[in-house]
Amino acid sequence: MDDSREAALALDAADPLAGCRDLVTYADDVIYLDGNSLGRRPVSTPGALEDLVERQWARDLIRSWPAWLADATATADLLGEAVLGVAPGQVAISDSTTVNLYKLAVAAVRARQGRSRVVIEADAFPTDLYVIDGVARDHGLEVTRVEADIDDGVRATDLAAVLDDDVALVCLSHVGYRSGALLDMVELTHLAHDAGALVLWDLCHSAGSAPTPLAESGADLAVGCTYKYLNAGPGAPAFLYVRADLQAELRSPIQGWFGQRDQFEMAPEYDPVPGIERFLAGTPNVPGIVAVREGVRTIAAAGLPALRDKGVALTSYLVDLADVWLQPLGFRLASPRDPARRGSHVTLEHPQAWQACQAWIAAGVVPDFRTPDRLRIGPAPLTTSFEEVWIAMDRLRDIVATGRHLEFPTERARVT
Ligand SMILES: Cc1ncc(COP(=O)(O)O)c(C=O)c1O
Known part of the structure; x- marks a missing residue:
């Protein structure tokens, strides 16, 4: 060279x-050289936040809510299209990656009642290990940690060795946080599906830096953060993905009013919307979503x-x-x-x-x-x-x- x-x-x-x-x-x-931890700040973010704070909040007050909610949906769909390559209505922006992982993992294991194991890579990001351990404990399930070379990541043979028809859920990181290993989402998802398991992908280190073949692989579920390559800033809300045909079947363990069918009917019983919003819980973080929008736009532009x-x-x-x-x-x-x-x-x-x-x-x-x-x-x-x-x-x-x-x-x- x-x-x-x-x-x-x-x-x-x-x-x-x-x-x-x-x-x-x-x-x-x-x-x-740390854009994989906290991305730089888009030029447009301060102006967008100033408009939110000075005009939409200070002047328009509660009348801004319809626009804020529409923006949350539009930003989620833009993230889906420009970053994840998926059709609208399958991505929501909410909470942190950790909380989203919990919501989807619980929804998944409850949708696979009768199966007794959850599989996760041994070198997963620690929060993923902790969440999966907790979900398994609370549901009487056993966790199998897939051993793989920590520099090379999980290969098909590693996963195949632990799969059988007792596995409810497989949780994997598309790009390993330590090594940067990019897993073969298509091959690994197909393997898990052949065993009848659902698959939950952590996209924190791939979203905005590598294509995520969610649609091509038929992956069921995914979560990821927006503060790394998506440039949305420290603590900005995370995203979750649930494949369209699974949404009606899966239920969030947090039955919050933002997932309710007719929220302002104020009905006393929980009746979740059929779509992706059923995975929302409480009032969205509006400044955070504005920052996600500006960050995702930088990725969409490039x-x-x-x-x-x-x-x-x-x-x-x-x-x-x-x-x-x-x-x-x-x-x-x-x-x-x-x-x-x-x-x-x-x-x-x-x-x-x-x-x-x-x-x-x-x-x-x-x-x-x-x-x-x-x-x-x-x-x-x-x-x-x-x-x-x-x-x-x-x-x-x-x-x-x-x-x-x-x-x-x-x-x-x-x-x-
Ligand atoms: C791969 C991976 N998963 C999960 C997380 C945790 O995300 P959060 O702190 O937003 O819940 C991180 C944070 O860096 C991560 O790198």
């Missing part, structure tokens, strides 16, 4: 998404196929530089090498990864650290240039080659 800075500049000059960088704000002087191409190009470039510059310094690639099996982040293992992470931040580059000894590097396709990747990797090479990272503490911070 050509590891010169000029080569990086040439890649930027040929980048069809270069113009889209202006959709978000760069109010800092860091190289930000287009998911172009974002995926750029993501593959950026991570492949990063892996090439790591091979040449960092492998001799003790780094090992802890993500799939094949870009078709990788999301938009790359993980590098190093015995002093936490110290290297702190030194890298001190040198103006923001990645994050994941246990046990990994640097997680997320060059968000919309907002990261090849030159930024070059500069960041050059700084890391320099830090570790000179041992400067060893000056940093070995104890882990509260947030990594």
